[in-house]
Amino acid sequence: MLKLFPFFLVLVILPVGACPRDFGQLASRLAKDLHHYINRSYTKFAIPVYAQTVSLPELEPLPVQEADPSIQQLFLKITHRRSGELQLESQSYWLFLVSTPQGWRLAMAFTRVGEAPPIDVSEGAVADAVKAWLRDNCR
Numbered sequence: 001m002l003k004l005f006p007f008f009l010v011l012v013i014l015p016v017g018a019c020p021r022d023f024g025q026l027a028s029r030l031a032k033d034l035h036h037y038i039n040r041s042y043t044k045f046a047i048p049v050y051a052q053t054v055s056l057p058e059l060e061p062l063p064v065q066e067a068d069p070s071i072q073q074l075f076l077k078i079t080h081r082r083s084g085e086l087q088l089e090s091q092s093y094w095l096f097l098v099s100t101p102q103g104w105r106l107a108m109a110f111t112r113v114g115e116a117p118p119i120d121v122s123e124g125a126v127a128d129a130v131k132a133w134l135r136d137n138c139r
Helices: 004-013 023-044 125-137
Strands: 049-054 071-082 088-100 103-111
Touching (some): 023 125
């Protein structure tokens, strides 16, 4: 019985699925775990790429006309490599998250390649990974 008590105590202090209300804490935890989730999404979508690292999150929002104050912006750079190659490539992502009574949710995701206009990747592998992380950590 005494062996179970410390385990129970940890569960009471650190509830499973506890989601930070503070956006900075959420962003840090997301960035720390995200490459594992991205690799699962790449496998799910049969994309022959492996995420190596995710940068520390940048939280300074870009000025957007008529921005909803409840939407938080998060910038990440993901370094990945293609299967069978050694060369690393980086890609930047702009995530829009919103806090709801049920927890944080991904509203939209964009990336940009070179000088091209931003590309909506809200249904892509990285967005899928963010949604999975939020589902696992913010319910």
